[in-house]
Amino acid sequence: MADNKQVVADIDRSLYDFKDIENEKDFYRMEEGLTKETVLKVSEEKNDPEWMRDFRLQCLEHYENIKMPNWGPSIEGLDMARISSYVRHKSDMKGKWEDVPEEIKNTFEKLGIPQAERESLAGVGAQYDSELVYHNVKDEVAAQGVIYTDLESALHGEYADMIKEHFMKLVPPTDHKFAALHGAVWSGGSFVYVPKGVKVDIPLQSYFRLNAAGAGQFEHTLIIVDEGADLHFIEGCSAPKYNVANLHAGCVELYVGKNARLRYSTIENWSKNMYNLNTKRAVVEEGGIMEWVSGSFGSHTSYLYPMTILKGDGSKMEFTGITFAGKGQNLDTGAKVVHIGERTSSVISTKSISKDGGIGTYRSSVTIQKTAKKAKASVSCDSLMLDSISRADTIPAMDIRTNDADVGHEAKIGRISDEAVFYLMSRGITEEDAKAMIVSGFANPVSKELPLEYAVEMNNLIKLEMSGH
Amino acid sequence: MSEQSLLQVRDLSVSIDNELPILNRINLDIKPGETHVLMGPNGAGKSTLGFTLMGNPHYVVTEGNIIFEGQDITDLSSDKRAKAGMFLSFQNPYEVPGISLSSFIRNAYHAQTGAPVKLLAFQKSLKAAMEILSMDESYADRDLNVGFSGGEKKKAEILQLLMLSPKFAILDETDSGLDVDAVRTVSKGVEEYQKKKDGALLIITHSTKILESLHVDYTHVLVKGNIVHTGDGSLVDEINEHGFERFI
Incomplete structure (x- = not known):
């Protein structure tokens, strides 16, 4: 255990902010801006099946038609004409750590990824800029029938139909502008399938590193936990700091089957030039359990509200989140839940800390639909401001359409x-x-x-x- | 006993927010191992003196000096005073959620000594100290003072006194609000501290119960920010019988 601690005890800012010296000739970098040509180029790079290529083009159309969100923090500093939506190293994804290109390996070594895999993870995926550079799953986990792979190869394999059936169905590209953008230029990310009744005892992890300046990262995570199965998935994100804007518009779609359980943990430490406009959504079937643990530390501006649709009767969700907004940061975070099934229950509890002029906004929405008889929802948000120049806001919304719901809400804002x-x-x-x-x-x-x-x-x-x- | 003073307070005046002084030219001289008692009516400035000696930035020293072991500490921050060997048992200890009592004491111990804390030895001595104070072991893992009763909070303060074993401790109404048994338990802890460490004490109190098992060397009477009288231990009994009337 002492060794375990050592991995992270050494952390200092240089661990995240170091810039790797990228040898430009080793990288393929798409020109900045977003046009039909760039989208087609991404599609070609990724060897998309036809439906995916068409889907990307549809998404681009939506992107062009949907307005920028105007209800949250300013994203004026983000100019898509200056963002390269695709950057990859010229080598392929590796299944062996030794084969990963040296400079990329060094980056992840510094972040402690391979060590964490050896010690406490069932499998690891590591994405560097737009592509996964490494993916590996422990043999015993693979033997249980668990699929953990990059989404691109899954699109051409045994699970192609399953992906087609689920990809951006939970988060449709019409949802908002950045969901459409994601659909057009998505690249990388993970596909996880846990078969019926399989319980994965140790967590799987994906680590996303956006290393290139002025680039976007649009990874897609699709997780399907089948009936009675159980999984803990961990997502880590970081990037070095540049003085140009970077964009992260990932998408996470989680399908939790009947009586299944999924725990999704995130520690996000993007650098402070990052626009983090991420969309995460889960749908939970009868008796299923969705648990979110979410830590937001980095980024310049964040819009992040993981959403859970409690579709099946007796399904449950629990969201535990923390946001730390420091100097120059405007972090708008929270959670959403929609109760559809009977006796569904949700617990949202968040902590927000703001310091040195940082702005932390808690925004949540709880909807209890007419069908959700005897639903239970509880929301509690605590904010702590560390000085008088920082700000904490709380914007909780509730829409209750039943008369037998048990709803609780508690908000506290305080100073140290x-x-x-x-x-x-x-x-x-x-x-x-x-x-x-x-x-x-x-x-x-x-x-x-x-x-x-x-x-x-x-x-x-x-x-x-x-x-x- | 050494004639060298441990704590010297010289002509100390204190105010808050540039208002009229709360303390006027206070003088004290405390030697190692001595027990001083500070008594006085409500609002006399007793707690202010405790806070000022410990370096609460809310209280501003407008004149005079505080000297600890020959070093002028008037401008030192509170953590440095603690490292020098000073301690204050708070009248109203703060609740700090998310930090357990034991890890707080461990952190404080480490901060003061700079040495790594040996976990097993630490737990052993913590357990022993909690036994002296009849504290249930479960308190060690509870969040610092959160949901503690008044009595348990005071015991937790004395537990810190025993664990950190400073050279000099101020006890600010450690006995107030406690029932007879709790006062006895707490004073057993204080006695243990003094026995072990030959520590010096400045006890701010309204009652005499906490003093029963201690030998009091000096008693000071503080009225309206002035020390109006200093006597020996017998003064405690006199005040207990007749009140502060003759000093006002």
Whole structure:
């Protein structure tokens, strides 16, 4: 366990912000901007089946017709004409770590990915810019019939029909502008299928690294957990800091079968020039359970509201999230849930921390449809502001269409108290550490939901943010 | 006993937000191992003195000095005073969610000594200290002071005193709001501290129960920000009987 900790205990900002020296000739980089030609080029690069190519073009049309969102943080700094939607290393995806190109391997080594795989994961996918560079699943997990692969090869394999049936059905490209954009230029990501009744004991993980400046990352994650199956999937994201805007518009679609359970954990630490406009959605069948654990630390601007559709009777969801908005950051995060089935239940609990002028907005929506008899929903959001120049807003919406729903809502906004800081300092703890302890304590309900290594990483991220680097 | 002072307070005046001073030219001289008692009517400035000695930035020293082991600490931050060997048992300890009592003490211990904390040895001595204070072991894993009763909060303060074993401790109304048994338990803890460490104490109190098992060297009476009288231990009993009337 001590060794385990060592992996993440060393974390400092340089771990995320280091820029790898990319040898340009080793990379293929699409010209900036978004046109029919660029979309067709991505499609060709990816050797799409015909339906996918047509789908991309449809998405482009939607993209052109849908307006920019005007209800959230400003995304004026994002100019699609300056974003390259596709960057890849000229080598293919590898199934063996040794075969991954040296400079990319170094990046992931620094992030601790291969070590984490050896120690505590059932399988790992690593995406660098637009393409997966490495994918591997432990033999015993593969033997259970679990499929964990990149989406592109799945499109041509045994599960092609399953993908066609599910791809962007939960998040249709008409949903919003960036869903349409995603559909047009998506690349990379993972496909996971857990067959009926299979319980995967240790987590699978995907790690997304956007290394190129002025680029977009549009990975697609499609997870299908069949009846009675059980999976924990972990997603990690990071990028070095550049002074031009980068864009992340990923899409996550999760299908949770009857009496199945899926836990989806994310620690996102994008650099502070990133526009993170990510869409995540899950649909849960009868008796199924969807659990989200979500940590948002990085990015310049985020729009992130993982949504759960509780379709089957007795289905459940639990969302635990934390957002830390520091200097120059405007993070608009929360969760959505739609109750359709009877006796469905949802618990949303979030923590938001803002510091040095950062803006943290909690935005949620709970809908209980007429069919959702005896539904239960509880929302609680706590915000902590660390100084007087930071901001915390809470925008919870509820739409209840039944008369027997059990609904609870609780919101708290507070400041870090000087007296509490003095109390800790009077025991010999420095001011900086005292504040970090109070903030870590505030975040504790979230970190205890994470696997140990990630909880340690999250606490390190908090310390890092607190020290103001 | 060494004649060298541990804590010297010289002509100390204190105010908040540039208002009139709450404390006027206070002088104190505390030697290692001594027990001083500070008594006075409500609002006299007793807690202010405790906070000021410990370096709460809310209280501004307008004149005078605080000297600890020969070093002028008037401008030192609170954490540095703790590292130098000072301690304050709070009248109203803060609740800090998400940090357990034991990990808080461990963090504080580490911050003060700089040495790595040996987990097993630490747990053993924590358990022993909790036994002295009749604290249920489960409190070690509970969030710091969160949902503790008044009595458990005070015991948790004395637990920190025992674990951190400072050279000098201020106890700010550690006995207030406690029932007879709890006062006895807490004072057993204080006695243990003094026995183990030959620690010096400044006890701010309204009652005499916490003092029963301690030898009091000096008693100071604080009225309206001034120390109006200093006597020996017998002064405690006198005040207990007659109140502060003759000092006002």
